[in-house]
Amino acid sequence: MMRVRTDLGDDVGIELHGPDGAPAVLFVQGAGLDRAENPVPSETARLLAARGFRAAVPDRLGRGDSPASGPVERERELVAIAAVAAALGGPVVLVGHSSGCALAMLAAGRIPELAGLVLWEAPLGQFAEGAPRWWDGVHRAIDQGDLEGAIVRYMVGMPPEWIDVLRASPQFPALVHSWIPDGTALAEVEARSPGAFLADLPAPVLAVVGTETFPGMPEAAAALAAAAGNGTAEEMPGAWHEWEPAAMADRLARLLAETAR
Template sequence: MSALTTPRGDRIVYDDLGTPGAPTAVFIAGAGPTRADDPITLATGEAFAALGGRALIADRLGRGESISEGPIELTAQLDAIEALARDAEAPVILIGHSSGCAIAMLTASRLPELAGLVLWEAPLGLFEGGAPSWWARVRESIDAGDLEEAVARYMIGMPPEWLEELKKSPDYPGLIHSWIPDGEALAAVEESGYRNALAPVAAPVVALVGTETFPGMIATADALAEAAPDGRSEQLAGAWHSWEPQAMAERLARLAGMAL
């Protein structure tokens, strides 16, 4: 376990796998996961390190050991990811998972040594009425202090068993506070448009979906790839919003120009 303090004074705890100075994969989880309950990302980081790279897997601000009380705003989360990526002092690949894709897109232009941006199953263009309208309803519930309703509104359209599983968490319903950056980022990317959001990203953008995936994900990946200055859309071994760790590690290694 490692830790750093951001310029804002937030403490970020992360796993540091591999060799300092090597091409570095920085993983950005979507809404929900902590390092402790995300074995797929850990296995991916270990596999990437075994191939000669380095992986930084952090608890998002307000989750796990990256403790922060109350609502987490998008700017604080972007600053935390930027601090982690810059601390690598090496070419960095940002990997966004789900709503973490939107956060990764907004962070990418801040990093001078960005080697690539990988977007795994971004849930953009999939909200009825659009992400800005969806997020306004969620934020209304948060601001009113009705956190259970906020979680339910956030999860609209997702498999109902996901919500039932969340309710077992000791952090429910306060966990919604660390989802604020996800909602704000999704709304911001849709509002600005994919092309505007990705225009500052000169590094390759790889929009990925699993070989088994949800409706609309492939169309979104294609649209993101088309909008990026250097984009491509691909399928990778994985199912139902999760990738296969070795396959992802090898794809990251190819993106970083590492010999396999």
């Protein structure tokens, strides 16, 4: 474990794998539970370390080893991502998962040694009323203290059993406070368009979907790749919003090797 204190006073707990100074991957998880309850990024990080690369899996603010009481605003999360990237001390590939893709897109410009941006199943263009209106409804429920209602609103269109998993967590329903950065970022990216964040990014952008995924995800990945100055859309083994660790580790290792060259 490593801890990083941000300029805004937040303490971030980070699971760290691999040698100091090696090109690194920084996972930006989406809305959900803490990293201990989603082993996929950690397993991917261990596989990358075995290939000689570095990988960091932080807990998002307000979860697990990154405690933060009450609502977490987007700026605090972006500052935390940049602080962890700086602490890695070398080239960094950001890997966003789900709504974490929007946060990774907003954070990318704050990382001087950004070596790549990998976006796994970004849920852009997935809301019938558009992300800004969807987020207005979720945020209104949070402001009114209806935290469970906010979670249900946030997860519109997702399998209902996913909400049952969240209900089993001792963090439920307050964990929705840590989702505020996600919703805010998704609304901003849709309102301004992905190109506003990706078109001038010099680092390669890889938009990825699993072989089994939700309707609309391949189209979203293609749109992100087209919006980037150096973008590619790919499919890799994975199902229902999670990648297969070995496949993702192999792809990230190739990207990091290209960066090292």
